[in-house]
Amino acid sequence: MSETAKAAASEAVLDNIETYSPVREFWRRLRKNKLAMASLVFLVGLTLVAIFAPYIAPYDPIDGVMSDSLQKPSSEHWLGTDELGRDILSRIIFGARISLRVGLLAVAIALSVGTVLGSIAGYFGGRIDNIIMRFMDVMLSFPSLLLAIAFMAALGKGVENAVIAISIVTMPEYARIVRGSVLSVKENEYVQAARAIGNKDAAIIFKHIMPNVIAPIIVRGTLGISTAILETAALGFLGLGVQPPDAEWGTMLGAGRSYMFNAPHLVMFPGIAITLTVMAFNLLGDGLRDALDPRLKQ
Amino acid sequence: MSDVLLKVDNLKTHFFLDEGVVPAVDGVSFHLNRGETLAVVGESGSGKSITSLSIMRLIPSPPGRIVGGSIYFNGQDLLKLPEKEMRRIRGNKISMIFQEPMTSLNPVYRVGDQIAEALINHQGVNKKEAMEKAVEMLRLTGIPSPEKRAYEFPHQMSGGMRQRVMIAMALSCRPELLIADEPTTALDVTIQAQILELMQELQEKFGTAIIMITHDLAVVAEMADRAAVMYCGKVVEEATVEELFEKPLHPYTRGLLASIPRVEEEVDKLYMIEGTVPNLMHLPAGCAFAPRCPEAESRCHRARPELVEVSPGRKVSCWLVEGGAG
Numbered sequence: 001m002s003e004t005a006k007a008a009a010s011e012a013v014l015d016n017i018e019t020y021s022p023v024r025e026f027w028r029r030l031r032k033n034k035l036a037m038a039s040l041v042f043l044v045g046l047t048l049v050a051i052f053a054p055y056i057a058p059y060d061p062i063d064g065v066m067s068d069s070l071q072k073p074s075s076e077h078w079l080g081t082d083e084l085g086r087d088i089l090s091r092i093i094f095g096a097r098i099s100l101r102v103g104l105l106a107v108a109i110a111l112s113v114g115t116v117l118g119s120i121a122g123y124f125g126g127r128i129d130n131i132i133m134r135f136m137d138v139m140l141s142f143p144s145l146l147l148a149i150a151f152m153a154a155l156g157k158g159v160e161n162a163v164i165a166i167s168i169v170t171m172p173e174y175a176r177i178v179r180g181s182v183l184s185v186k187e188n189e190y191v192q193a194a195r196a197i198g199n200k201d202a203a204i205i206f207k208h209i210m211p212n213v214i215a216p217i218i219v220r221g222t223l224g225i226s227t228a229i230l231e232t233a234a235l236g237f238l239g240l241g242v243q244p245p246d247a248e249w250g251t252m253l254g255a256g257r258s259y260m261f262n263a264p265h266l267v268m269f270p271g272i273a274i275t276l277t278v279m280a281f282n283l284l285g286d287g288l289r290d291a292l293d294p295r296l297k298q
Numbered sequence: 299m300s301d302v303l304l305k306v307d308n309l310k311t312h313f314f315l316d317e318g319v320v321p322a323v324d325g326v327s328f329h330l331n332r333g334e335t336l337a338v339v340g341e342s343g344s345g346k347s348i349t350s351l352s353i354m355r356l357i358p359s360p361p362g363r364i365v366g367g368s369i370y371f372n373g374q375d376l377l378k379l380p381e382k383e384m385r386r387i388r389g390n391k392i393s394m395i396f397q398e399p400m401t402s403l404n405p406v407y408r409v410g411d412q413i414a415e416a417l418i419n420h421q422g423v424n425k426k427e428a429m430e431k432a433v434e435m436l437r438l439t440g441i442p443s444p445e446k447r448a449y450e451f452p453h454q455m456s457g458g459m460r461q462r463v464m465i466a467m468a469l470s471c472r473p474e475l476l477i478a479d480e481p482t483t484a485l486d487v488t489i490q491a492q493i494l495e496l497m498q499e500l501q502e503k504f505g506t507a508i509i510m511i512t513h514d515l516a517v518v519a520e521m522a523d524r525a526a527v528m529y530c531g532k533v534v535e536e537a538t539v540e541e542l543f544e545k546p547l548h549p550y551t552r553g554l555l556a557s558i559p560r561v562e563e564e565v566d567k568l569y570m571i572e573g574t575v576p577n578l579m580h581l582p583a584g585c586a587f588a589p590r591c592p593e594a595e596s597r598c599h600r601a602r603p604e605l606v607e608v609s610p611g612r613k614v615s616c617w618l619v620e621g622g623a624g
Binding site: 125126188189190192193194195196197198199200208211212 | 354360386389390393394396403405407420
């Protein structure tokens with residue numbers, strides 16, 4: 001080959017490196033999914049709102065005006081006020097901070113621990129698999145909320161402990177999903193081929209198997225954020241999670257329960273906030289799965 | 299005399315299942331010279347793939363285990379090497395091509411990355427150099443515009459193209475031994491010929507020795523210098539390809555050759571060997587082929603014949619061959 005042709009060829013290589021960026025490819029596919037994009041916009045917005053809550057919220061979320069209690073939505077209080085005269089919109093805005101933080105943190109912890117345990121169990125099999133998975137089975141045989149309450153009783157009340165409790169009780173499910181996916185993926189010939197070019201077990205698990213099981217993990221992870229948000233709400237409702245007077249959607253829902261019939265906006269708006277957030281995470285998860293999996297590419 | 303690259307001696311790989319022990323490979327011996335092509339021929343379940351996985355030490359364990367024998371590669375017993383040393387050999391000195399090009403490439407990586415991986419693992423090159431070498435390997439395998447193709451995903455390629463990628467991947471570190479496990483079985487006939495031709499071409503270029511696992515006698519005739527015929531986990535005949543086709547000694551080899559349809563003869567029914575491969579867990583006491591053998595005598599059912607050399611380089615295990623097993 002002539003020198004110029006060689007130079008042209010290596011230039012073409014460099015061109016390709018730029019045009020075939022996997023991140024761009026992923027982004028291009030995600031953008032096509034309207035619902036996922038809407039969810040992403042919503043969640044980014046929600047995150048910004050949570051970060052800048054003190055500047056955005058029209059009222060203080062904790063100090064209310066007793067004489068303004070249980071007001072219906074008006075131009076003054078867009079979403080009305082609660083039994084202590086606190087502005088519900090402001091409380092929802094501040095509540096987003098806790099819900100998002102707890103949801104993301106709990107899932108991040110549960111997912112990473114669960115993924116490592118599940119992939120070790122699935123890849124090596126045999127006795128290691130048995131020990132890990134039987135332990136997970138024991139944890140799964142308790143109702144998760146009950147187990148979370150037990151952990152809260154042991155750890156004490158508070159948001160941090162709620163995160164730990166929720167991540168512990170949701171972790172076995174991730175381990176199970178990852179193990180199942182690893183079991184099926186490791187039978188593929190390309191895993192054998194990866195071994196045949198001299199890869200270590202760790203490289204095979206994390207480089208060759210993990211990217212192929214990432215789709216179900218992401219979907220479960222995003223669904224898991226919603227579960228974590230709901231469980232935080234449940235713990236708050238039971239008085240174990242977020243402590244009053246801090247604003248948290250679940251706690252608000254629980255507190256508003258007694259006024260449900262004469263002031264339905266007390267439960268309606270926190271409920272809507274939870275539903276929208278949970279739904280956005282679910283839709284985004286579906287979109288991510290489609291976009292991350294090259295096998296689904298048309 | 300060309301020197302020996304690989305010497306497999308009395309290799310035994312057994313699978314320990316709940317139902318019992320399956321002796322998938324039971325005392326296989328053969329050798330391979332540098333730069334030579336040896337075909338390992340046999341039906342499904344005759345132990346040819348397990349033999350090749352044993353050489354790579356990639357037997358799924360549990361339930362499989364190499365229970366005996368030795369595999370000398372460049373004078374070094376692979377079965378005695380620690381796993382770490384073995385990893386350095388895999389993909390570097392010995393590499394492998396698999397049967398299914400559709401599933402033997404990782405769907406989430408671009409093919410260039412997968413070829414580059416072996417280079418990064420063994421040659422201590424950085425990502426960019428490895429990628430350039432990968433493109434070069436793709437060019438050698440005859441893939442058009444390799445600098446583009448290297449950045450494509452496996453699903454964007456046809457079966458023949460993927461097998462070329464597999465070959466590029468296997469040969470990227472210039473191994474001394476290439477094990478090809480039915481590399482053309484999953485491809486259609488026109489592509490088969492191209493792939494075989496490519497393998498021969500690269501073999502000459504790199505001086506690689508090839509173990510060609512196949513059940514296709516046409517591939518044997520096309521590619522191999524010598525052939526080992528396997529039946530029920532044992533080598534039953536070993537010969538040069540010319541000898542094997544001209545004067546097959548073992549009745550099983552004769553049966554295999556007779557099963558090839560011939561263009562010049564018109565027959566109503568194709569020849570086939572009667573019966574099926576016996577269950578490896580309950581092998582007959584005598585010769586494993588005896589129940590299907592048209593020439594079997596009573597001694598064939600009583601005792602198992604050994605693989606013996608009947609003339610230089612020519613081995614057979616059959617009571618009926620003069621000098622064989624005698």
